[in-house]
Amino acid sequence: MPLPxxxxxxxxxxxxxxxxxxxxxxxxxxxxxxxxxxLGTPTxxxxxxxxxxxxxxxxxxxSNSTDSGGQGIVTFKPSNGNFDTWxxxxxxxxxxxxxxxxxxxxxxxxxxxxxxxxGAWYHIVIALDSTxxxxxxxxKYYINGTQLTSPTQTSYIAQDSDHVGLASGSTVYxxxxxxxxxxxxYSDFYMAEVCFIDxxxxxxxxxxxxxxxxxxxxxPKDVSGLTFGNNGFYLDFEDSxxxxxxxxxxxxxxxxxxxxxxxxxxxxxxxxxxxxxLAVATSSALAFSEGNNKIYNSASSWRPAYGxxxxxxxxxxxxxxxxxxxxxxxxxxxWVSLEYTGGGNSALTDEVAGWGNxxxxxxxxxxxxxxxxxxxxxxxxxxxxxxxxAGDVIGVALDLDNSKIYFAEDNTWKNSGxxxxxxxxxxxxxxxxxxxxxxxIGLNNATAEATFASPVQANTSDATDGNSRGQFEFAPPxxxxxxxxxxxx
Numbered sequence: 001m002p003l004p005x006x007x008x009x010x011x012x013x014x015x016x017x018x019x020x021x022x023x024x025x026x027x028x029x030x031x032x033x034x035x036x037x038x039l040g041t042p043t044x045x046x047x048x049x050x051x052x053x054x055x056x057x058x059x060x061x062x063s064n065s066t067d068s069g070g071q072g073i074v075t076f077k078p079s080n081g082n083f084d085t086w087x088x089x090x091x092x093x094x095x096x097x098x099x100x101x102x103x104x105x106x107x108x109x110x111x112x113x114x115x116x117x118x119g120a121w122y123h124i125v126i127a128l129d130s131t132x133x134x135x136x137x138x139x140k141y142y143i144n145g146t147q148l149t150s151p152t153q154t155s156y157i158a159q160d161s162d163h164v165g166l167a168s169g170s171t172v173y174x175x176x177x178x179x180x181x182x183x184x185x186y187s188d189f190y191m192a193e194v195c196f197i198d199x200x201x202x203x204x205x206x207x208x209x210x211x212x213x214x215x216x217x218x219x220p221k222d223v224s225g226l227t228f229g230n231n232g233f234y235l236d237f238e239d240s241x242x243x244x245x246x247x248x249x250x251x252x253x254x255x256x257x258x259x260x261x262x263x264x265x266x267x268x269x270x271x272x273x274x275x276x277x278l279a280v281a282t283s284s285a286l287a288f289s290e291g292n293n294k295i296y297n298s299a300s301s302w303r304p305a306y307g308x309x310x311x312x313x314x315x316x317x318x319x320x321x322x323x324x325x326x327x328x329x330x331x332x333x334x335w336v337s338l339e340y341t342g343g344g345n346s347a348l349t350d351e352v353a354g355w356g357n358x359x360x361x362x363x364x365x366x367x368x369x370x371x372x373x374x375x376x377x378x379x380x381x382x383x384x385x386x387x388x389x390a391g392d393v394i395g396v397a398l399d400l401d402n403s404k405i406y407f408a409e410d411n412t413w414k415n416s417g418x419x420x421x422x423x424x425x426x427x428x429x430x431x432x433x434x435x436x437x438x439x440x441i442g443l444n445n446a447t448a449e450a451t452f453a454s455p456v457q458a459n460t461s462d463a464t465d466g467n468s469r470g471q472f473e474f475a476p477p478x479x480x481x482x483x484x485x486x487x488x489x
Contacts, residue, residue: 009055009120010144010218010268019222021053021267024192025237025258026291027175029058029071032186033257034176035235035244039076039169043199043229045162046130050074050086050197051207053220053268055121055190057292058277059092070095072177072185073124074196076165084165086126087177087185092116096126096139098157098164099178113148118278118292119308121192121268123208123218129201130157142204145218166231172196174235174253190291192267193220193236198229220268237263264291264454265471266484272453273309273318273439273483279341280305290449290456297443300329307439307452309483310338315419316398316483317465317476318439322366324447325390332372332442333394334363335405337435340374360432363440364394364407369414371407375432384429385414393473397480398437404428411474419477439483453484 027033052073060070070089077083084098092114115122125142132138135156141148157163165172174194177185195207206226211217223234234248240263244253266272274292285299297303307318320333339359361374369386373379388394388409395408397419404425406417413419417427441448449456453470463475470482481487 009115009117009122010271019220019269021192021220021236021269022265023237024053024055024190024264024267025235025243026190026262026264026266027187028257028262028290029186029188030289031257033262034072034186035174035253035255035258036176037172037233037244037251037253039166039172039231041168042166042231045166046160047128047199047201048163048166048197049125049127049195049200049202051123051125051193051195051202051204051223053121053123053192055192055266055268055271056088056115056118056188057190057274058118058188058288059088059116060090069177069183069185071187071189072173072175073187075173075176075178076163076170077173077178078164078167078170082164083178084163085178088115094124094141096141100164112150112152113143115143116278118276119274120271121190123204123220123268125202125204125207127201127203128157128163130159130161130163133159135159140201140203145204145208145210147204166198172231172253190264190266191235191237193223193234195223195226195234196228196232197226198231200227200229202226261455261457265469266291266454269486270453270469271485273307274452275305275439275441275450276308277305286443291454293451293454293456294447294449295441295443296324296447297445300445302442302444304332304440304442306336306341307450307483309452309488310436310438311398311400311483311488312436313400314488315401315477315480317470317472317480318396318483319451319472319474320394320396320441321449321451321473322388322390322392322394322446323449325366329443329445330366331444331446331448332363332365332440333448334361334371334396334407334440335398335431335437336361336363336374336440337432337437339435341438360435361440362405362429362431363442364396364414371429373429373431382429385409395474395476396439397477399425399428399480400433400437402428403431403433405431406477408474419480453482 073086075085127140175187233246236247240260277288287296337360370381371384372381397406406419415427463472465476465481
């Protein structure tokens, strides 16, 4: 049996260009986040197109039941209990199916492709037209500009039939799916440029295009010229006070489980670093939420997490706020070499310094204020600052041009550090040169929030880097950038 194809997202989906996506919306499963809208008379219930850019945060299923259904993308549900739904299933493939009176009416599902990239964006287009004489043309779906044509299970809608979910009086749910009539499948991903077209079967090329200079990279384009139809809508998420605003001018969608802080600058034209839920120990008690920017370790044992953006040159800044330190709990924050993350079980389960991993690392410990470090031959901890507690914002400045790292507590640089001092390295902790580094947060029965480019909660200042990117509590030092694709390209 051939192995399924693992489709990566658009890793470099942000080369810049004429059209830039400013915002996305973070749909957090733990918050039960989704949007909904009641539909009126359709332009044509035989034809429709749904397009969205999606960056996955977790895999598998988020359900209010024991059903192993997956995560919902969009659902159209009449009042009679029937529905049409698109979803990532429990093995991270895409399903589309229609249910009438609790019975499957038609189904397109389980192609060989799996969607397991949590560090980049996918563009998904689902295009319906039951008037097509060829059954396979009645349902088309595209990933990153390419039409996928090999589902393993198919039962197509009858020619010239109306789609049950497009009828007048139906409710559309964005970020919510159905497994069966009563089971809700919450989503756990970012969405951007969400378009529903009523009455037309569009192609992926109407929503995106391949980059001229990098022809393997698919990027968004302006959709304002499309015909959306009676029930169509366009969500650009640019108004944090009304994330359900229909930028096409129609009736807004109603929000549930969403807040202004769920607006994000992590977009398909400027992909942001997040924490990686796939790089964890098998026995990990880590829980990721809020778009993989919030992390919780429920066990009184050490577990680390790593960022999705490796860097080997330049100057970089991120922030971490500790939220919960019960009892003897603690956290460590800093950078570790990519070689450290690949160091076997010790890299996934143990604290920095002294537990068998020989790759470089440097992290700031909440208990002592010491820097715990590792290089190719030795390890230890060195006095650097003082302890920190819940509510403190730890700033981390990494200068790979001069092999230095600096730590701040609430905008005060420890050890009288000056991240702008260059090769002098005033108050810096020196690291080993010649390695590739990723952000690191380790926790023992604690909770923390990271800001690499977009915060979990609204900050008081929304400070940006020198390229006007990122949203930080405190301004990055001059010359230091946020971890996003427009900065790292």
